[in-house]
Amino acid sequence: MKIIVDFDKCKSNAVCMGVAPEVFEVRDDNFLYILQEEPTENLRPKMEEAVRTCPAGAIELVG
Amino acid sequence: MAEPLLENITVVGASLAGLRAVETLRREGFPGRLTLVGAEPHLPYDRPPLSKELLAGTWEHDQIVLRKAPYAELELELYLGNPAAALDVGKRTVTLATGIEIAWDGLVIATGSQPRLLPNTPPLDGLYTLRTLDDCFGIRTRLDAGARVCVIGAGFIGAEVAAACRSRGLDVTVLEMLEQPMVRGVGSVIGSVLAELHRDQGVDLRCSVAVDAIEGGGKVERVRLVGGAVVECDLVLVAIGAVPTTDWLIGSALTLDDGVVCDSSLLATPLVVAAGDVCRWPNALFGGDLMRIEHWTNAAEQGVFAAHRLLSGDAETPFAPVPFVWSDQYGIKIQCAGRFTGTDRMELVHGALSDHRFVVIFENDGVISGVLAFNQPRQVMLYRRMIAERASFSDALSFAAANQ
Numbered sequence: 001m002k003i004i005v006d007f008d009k010c011k012s013n014a015v016c017m018g019v020a021p022e023v024f025e026v027r028d029d030n031f032l033y034i035l036q037e038e039p040t041e042n043l044r045p046k047m048e049e050a051v052r053t054c055p056a057g058a059i060e061l062v063g
Numbered sequence: 064m065a066e067p068l069l070e071n072i073t074v075v076g077a078s079l080a081g082l083r084a085v086e087t088l089r090r091e092g093f094p095g096r097l098t099l100v101g102a103e104p105h106l107p108y109d110r111p112p113l114s115k116e117l118l119a120g121t122w123e124h125d126q127i128v129l130r131k132a133p134y135a136e137l138e139l140e141l142y143l144g145n146p147a148a149a150l151d152v153g154k155r156t157v158t159l160a161t162g163i164e165i166a167w168d169g170l171v172i173a174t175g176s177q178p179r180l181l182p183n184t185p186p187l188d189g190l191y192t193l194r195t196l197d198d199c200f201g202i203r204t205r206l207d208a209g210a211r212v213c214v215i216g217a218g219f220i221g222a223e224v225a226a227a228c229r230s231r232g233l234d235v236t237v238l239e240m241l242e243q244p245m246v247r248g249v250g251s252v253i254g255s256v257l258a259e260l261h262r263d264q265g266v267d268l269r270c271s272v273a274v275d276a277i278e279g280g281g282k283v284e285r286v287r288l289v290g291g292a293v294v295e296c297d298l299v300l301v302a303i304g305a306v307p308t309t310d311w312l313i314g315s316a317l318t319l320d321d322g323v324v325c326d327s328s329l330l331a332t333p334l335v336v337a338a339g340d341v342c343r344w345p346n347a348l349f350g351g352d353l354m355r356i357e358h359w360t361n362a363a364e365q366g367v368f369a370a371h372r373l374l375s376g377d378a379e380t381p382f383a384p385v386p387f388v389w390s391d392q393y394g395i396k397i398q399c400a401g402r403f404t405g406t407d408r409m410e411l412v413h414g415a416l417s418d419h420r421f422v423v424i425f426e427n428d429g430v431i432s433g434v435l436a437f438n439q440p441r442q443v444m445l446y447r448r449m450i451a452e453r454a455s456f457s458d459a460l461s462f463a464a465a466n467q
């Protein structure tokens with residue numbers, strides 16, 4: 001499973017970080033950093049939640 | 064106790080909450096007949112950009128579709144442009160305005176909310192509210208033609224429309240009944256920060272004023288204020304809040320009181336759940352007080368939760384989130400999480416109000432009840448988590464001190 005974020009769409013509102021801080025981190029520079037590009041399988045439900053709740057529709061889950 | 068196995072689920076309201084509900088039902092393997100009914104002719108689209116990118120003219124319709132994957136995968140019976148007119152809970156049917164009767168054994172109510180109207184306004188050309196794509200394109204056409212705009216109400220939508228007008232270089236007047244924008248929610252200190260922001264950007268913001276009449280011969284020409292002052296304009300946007308769309312449920316045996324009243328698991332009555340702007344439920348995180356929330360994240364999360372509730376029959380797990388909302392104005396990301404009463408104690412914990420980069424937190428009954436920030440998304444999420452954990456206000460202050 002791979003996380004792809006469309007950074008042209010991302011609005012840095014950190015909703016994904018609220019869902020899964022181990023994978024998504026918005027730092028004080030207001031940019032989103034992906035901490036694990038290929039999260040382990042046990043994180044799948046959280047990744048799906050992040051995809052659903054990203055207000056910008058910027059997150060995609062592949063595989 | 065598990066509900067009987069459902070075979071035939073109908074979702075009324077084809078927007079964010081309704082879409083998330085049908086997507087969740089299929090993802091969880093619901094194999095039966097699934098019907099989605101919507102009043103608007105469009106497939107579900109995203110509303111927040113209507114007062115932001117779409118109105119500013121930087122985005123188009125294709126950028127706000129809510130579902131990119133093919134609809135065929137959802138195997139829906141889809142009725143668009145065909146509002147539900149009546150619900151019969153006993154017979155388990157929904158009747159559409161066209162007379163079509165749809166039977167169900169599980170129902171999701173997701174009809175959202177609609178703009179509150181000013182009483183006694185004549186039907187003038189140029190008088191708008193903003194809720195739908197069609198409203199947005201109507202307003203946009205007028206802005207393209209250089210309309211002078213008067214916005215009534217300085218809430219989120221009014222403020223964003225004013226910002227969009229200024230980004231186009233248009234004159235805009237904003238009329239607010241209270242002494243500051245959004246003072247009822249976020250209090251007068253933040254209210255005055257918002258007021259200053261708009262004035263700095265060239266908005267003619269007038270607070271503590273009351274509208275007497277919207278006047279014109281066939282089309283909008285002016286707004287007259289109590290006391291006699293007059294605002295000359297070509298377009299009036301009434302943005303004084305929203306009311307839940309429950310007219311089609313009157314007489315249906317559901318409890319309607321500023322929304323469809325549900326239990327803590329979003330169940331309105333057996334086999335019927337509600338989600339999104341239309342739903343009012345007791346939020347266990349805030350002492351079980353009834354809440355109705357008109358924000359994107361809530362609609363998305365309730366759509367998912369309500370679908371699970373219907374399938375699982377689980378009455379024990381409450382829906383108890385920390386409400387969250389954002390607004391974009393003049394390139395500033397305004398975000399709030401929690402509950403705001405307008406009278407909570409407020410503490411500035413990061414940055415400075417005048418820099419447009421700060422975080423304030425609110426206290427209610429010894430716990431942190433809310434966070435509001437300009438351009439500090441990371442911090443909002445950290446405090447949102449503390450609100451969810453019902454952390455004490457003093458713990459929140461210590462956390463802030465350690466995080467400077």
Ligand SMILES: Cc1cc2nc3c(=O)[nH]c(=O)nc-3n(C[C@H](O)[C@H](O)[C@H](O)COP(=O)(O)OP(=O)(O)OC[C@H]3O[C@@H](n4cnc5c(N)ncnc54)[C@H](O)[C@@H]3O)c2cc1C
Pocket residue numbers: 075076077078079080081100101102103109110111112113114145146147148173174175176177193194195220308311338339340341356357358359360362387388389390391
């Ligand atoms: C201009 C604007 C800007 C916004 N900006 C933000 C923002 O920045 N941040 C934020 O958090 N939130 C924002 N919101 C709020 C957010 O868009 C709503 O909370 C969200 O759309 C609610 O989703 P919903 O599915 O519950 O209801 P709605 O989106 O209101 O959808 C309800 C749907 O049901 C349909 N319907 C109504 N009656 C019937 C019927 N009888 N039969 C069938 N269908 C019916 C309606 O036509 C509508 O399509 C904004 C809203 C607007 C209008």
Ligand code: SF4
Pocket residue numbers: 005009010011012013014015016017024026032053054055056057058059
């Ligand atoms: S939730 Fe979406 S928009 Fe917000 S920071 Fe994450 S990816 Fe970006």
